Amino acid sequence: MAGLTPDTPTPTALTVHAQSRVLEIAFSDGSAFRIPFELMRVYSPSAEVQGHGPGQEVLQTGKREVTVVELEPIGNYAVKPVFSDGHESGIFSWDYLYFLGSEQARLWTDYLQRLEAAGMQRDAPMVAAGGHACGSH
Template identity: 50%
Template sequence: MSSDSKYGVASGLNPRSLYQQAGRPACTDVRYISAEKRLDVAFEDGKQFTFTAEFLRIESPSAEVQGHGPSQKTLVPGRRHVGIIGIEPVGTYALRLKFDDLHDTGLYSWEWFYDHGHSQDDLWQDYLQRLEARGLTRDPRAR
């Protein structure tokens, strides 16, 4: 994967034509900046969200992380340095992100990106508080 990867018309994925879920605006651009370990996602209403790979990993929509209900959500510590090694379109509604810790089971819908973009500050603060309460950190354990 190049240092800057764009997922759009060039790769056969046209986010603009894909995202009309739940009355939310269409996605117009998705770009991964590997040097900064961040994914930038833009929508037709002008909203642009930047997600760190760490945030995407710890908030993965997979059952492994989210469980099968809010009370089953798993706290994922030690992912400060995680990166994304692959991004694949899934149909016309989502992306599958592959992380360098080998997690790849979450499907990130355009709706997920839009909603989490709006709530990511609160979700991040909640994550940090939960880590602290359990005596855990964002840093990987020494082996």
């Protein structure tokens, strides 16, 4: 899911909408999505968010107002957003952005269910998880 496959549609337009906090992206197959920055941030493909394997995901909170302050191109296959909360280690490939856009409704539902199961609120501040010594972020 994180790598570029030969079948992956490529972006034809990509616009950062700072005020409405969405990434608008159109693809070569005619699909177009408006991906909220919050969704991008809570589903960042970085090890900091995803962990290093299944079950190691770190539930993100307090990201409703996050913005993208910079969007760095990574070759011809991805972008690396710098978020206003300092997070900048996630590389979003074209197929991962396509996945986020096309699966938005399901991903939001899953996120809200995970928050509820953890007894957390969407706008609660992040609590630092101690003992993490990952050198990837």
